[in-house]
Amino acid sequence: MHELKIISAEAVPRAIQKAERYRLLNQSWATESICLDILEVEPANQQVLVMLLLSLTDQFGAEPRELARRARMVLDRLTDAYQRHYYAGIIDERLAHAQLALGAMHSEAMAHSSLRAAMTSFEQAEQRRTAGNDDAILRWNTCARTLERLRLAEEQDGSYEPVIGE
Helix, strand or coil, rough: CCCCCCCCCHHHHHHHHHHHHHCCCCCCHHHHHHHHHHHHHHHCCHHHHHHHHHHHHHHHCCCCHHHHHHHHHHHCCCCCCCHHHHHHHHHHHHHHHHHHEEEECCHHHHHHHHHHHHHHHHHHHHHHHHCCCCCHHHHHHHHHHHHHHHHHHHHHHCCCCCCCCC
């Protein structure tokens, strides 16, 4: 195995720009690598931790369970309570969509559970938001609409699943 090289502290701002650019180009694996390099120099850089978390969730199609575990490890390093709840919701919401895309047995039930967990996290983030920041509400509404589409699809399929606890 090759020993990784360490970037200089002066290179961090430029590396952040590159990581953002690679994420926009849907090359989240490259963003992940750059974020890991930056975090070797600045382990508590909150902006980079968020970008790393998002780059991991961008890759959920490949191996969602392992990537979700890694994203939650990054989540634990965020210091702001709002961000911890908001990005916990993002992880669960994106996990739900990955579960649906995989189409495995019981994927709708797993996605339903993940979406409900996301909504709970978004509600907790909403309680901690600053004035004018309704991002958590927007995400909560997206989850609610996705759940409604799942319910309608189940009704059209003729399948029945009892709603518990709602």
